[in-house]
Amino acid sequence: MNESGKAAEGRTTHERPVVASPSSSITLCTSDKSLPDECSAGEHVPGEVGIWVFVLGDMLVFGLFFTVFAYYRGLNIDLYLQSQTSLNQNYGALNTLLLLLSSWFVVMAVSDVRNSVNSNVLKKSSPANKDGLAQQNTSHPSKRAAMLLALAFLCGLGFGLVKIIEYTEKISAGITITSNEFFMYYYIFTGLHFLHVLIGMGVLVFLCLKVRAGISGESDLVLVESGATFWHMVDLLWIVLFPLLYLMK
Amino acid sequence: MQTFFRHPATPIWLLLMIATGLSWWLGVDAGREEDLNYHLISTTLIIIAFIKVRFVMRYFMEVRTAPLSLRLICDAWIVVVCSAIVWLF
Numbered sequence: 001m002n003e004s005g006k007a008a009e010g011r012t013t014h015e016r017p018v019v020a021s022p023s024s025s026i027t028l029c030t031s032d033k034s035l036p037d038e039c040s041a042g043e044h045v046p047g048e049v050g051i052w053v054f055v056l057g058d059m060l061v062f063g064l065f066f067t068v069f070a071y072y073r074g075l076n077i078d079l080y081l082q083s084q085t086s087l088n089q090n091y092g093a094l095n096t097l098l099l100l101l102s103s104w105f106v107v108m109a110v111s112d113v114r115n116s117v118n119s120n121v122l123k124k125s126s127p128a129n130k131d132g133l134a135q136q137n138t139s140h141p142s143k144r145a146a147m148l149l150a151l152a153f154l155c156g157l158g159f160g161l162v163k164i165i166e167y168t169e170k171i172s173a174g175i176t177i178t179s180n181e182f183f184m185y186y187y188i189f190t191g192l193h194f195l196h197v198l199i200g201m202g203v204l205v206f207l208c209l210k211v212r213a214g215i216s217g218e219s220d221l222v223l224v225e226s227g228a229t230f231w232h233m234v235d236l237l238w239i240v241l242f243p244l245l246y247l248m249k
Numbered sequence: 250m251q252t253f254f255r256h257p258a259t260p261i262w263l264l265l266m267i268a269t270g271l272s273w274w275l276g277v278d279a280g281r282e283e284d285l286n287y288h289l290i291s292t293t294l295i296i297i298a299f300i301k302v303r304f305v306m307r308y309f310m311e312v313r314t315a316p317l318s319l320r321l322i323c324d325a326w327i328v329v330v331c332s333a334i335v336w337l338f
Contacts, residue, residue, distance in 0.1 A: 045319060046311045056322060063330040070337035093273040097266060103309050104262040108253050225311075232309045239301050240330075242269075243294040247276025248338070249287035 046110075047226030055233045058196075062237050066244060069185050073248075076181065081249070083182035086175060091166045092246035095159050099235040102155030106204075106228045109148035113211060116142050117221045145224075146212035152231065153204040156197055163194055186245055193237055200234045203227040261308040265301050272297050292335055299331040 045052060073080045170176075170183075177187040207227045210220065253259060272294055306323045307313040313320070 043314060043316050044311075045315050052319065056326075059326055063326060066330055067333045067337065070334045074337050089273065089277050093269060096269045100262060100265050100269065103305065104258065107258045107262075107309050108256065111252075111256060229310055232305055235309070236302050236305045239305065240298050243272055243276065243291075243298045244334070247272060247294050248291040249276075 047222055047229045051226040051229050055229055058233060059237070062240075065185075065189055066240060069189070069244060072181060072185075079180060080182045083180060083186075084246070084248075086170070086173070087186070087246050088166060088169070089246045091162050092242045095162050096238060096242050098155045098158045098162070099238050102152040102159075103232055103235045105148045105152035105155065106231050109145040109152070109207075109211070110224055110228045112145035112148065113142070113215055113221055113224045116145070116215045117217060120215075120217070142211050142215045145215075146208050149204050149208040149211060153201055153208065156201040156204065159197055160194070160201070163190070163197075189241060189245065193234070193241060196234045196237070200231045203230060258308045261304050265304060268297055268301050288338075291338060295331060295334050295338070299327050303327055 175183055177184055204227065207224055211224065215221070275290055275294055275297075303324070306327075312323050
């Protein structure tokens with residue numbers, strides 16, 4: 001068996017098989033010492049650089065929101081504590097668990113897509129393939145990745161349903177954005193975050209359809225990584241919002 | 250399916266779920282006891298949240314394999330925002 005064939009056989013999904021930069025060609029990166037040395041550097045930005053500019057900008061804005069909230073909370077702590085008792089912590093925790101689960105599905109989907117792209121590269125580069133002897137890929141990783149992205153979307157849908165139930169309960173009880181300062185921040189922060197969730201769900205649907213149609217190469221991997229990065233940011237922001245709004249005493 | 254459980258992000262994900270459960274308990278059940286130090290509980294909740302954020306960044310967003318500049322920006326965001334919240338609180 002040639003070196004490429006050995007690499008394909010010994011590769012598992014938990015290794016980082018591909019180092020992809022948005023504009024460069026794919027670089028293989030496995031634990032196999034026979035593969036290129038540049039992998040030992042192992043540095044790459046997942047997805048488009050542009051998505052990182054957007055994500056970091058968004059995080060900066062939300063970082064300012066969190067700080068402003070903490071400042072005004074300190075000025076009128078009794079009002080904030082009293083208002084907080086109206087919130088249902090169970091909804092907040094359930095939504096955190098849903099977003100974490102969806103993030104895990106997305107991580108697994110990215111891993112599958114990466115392996116699929118990698119196996120395509122190995123097949124093309126393998127001399128055995130030219131003789132028609134290359135092993136057929138029977139696991140259909142792109143279909144599995146599409147299923148994982150669909151599951152992530154369903155978790156996002158679950159998050160949305162819980163949020164709508166929560167908003168409905170609040171509004172039915174007469175608690176709106178104008179009720180007081182705490183609820184103004186509550187509705188603005190959770191509303192903006194919910195908008196991110198809705199955009200992320202749209203991205204997940206697009207990626208799911210794209211991956212289901214077939215993974216053609218590095219450009220698809222970069223696309224999936226970019227969408228995944230955005231979705232993880234949505235998860236990350238909620239991880240801070242949950243204790244800040246629902247739990248802090 | 251086996252490859253999912255062998256993925257390095259899976260134990261991190263389990264840790265994040267457990268940390269969420271711990272935060273939930275600290276914020277709801279532990280918070281009901283009257284003689285507790287609420288300042289300590291709240292500070293702990295915020296620190297747990299930002300530790301979770303760092304795990305999400307490094308293992309889910311793959312920042313741990315990103316260039317040093319991106320790793321530093323992400324860590325700086327965590328330190329600055331977490332410190333600001335704890336200080337202002």
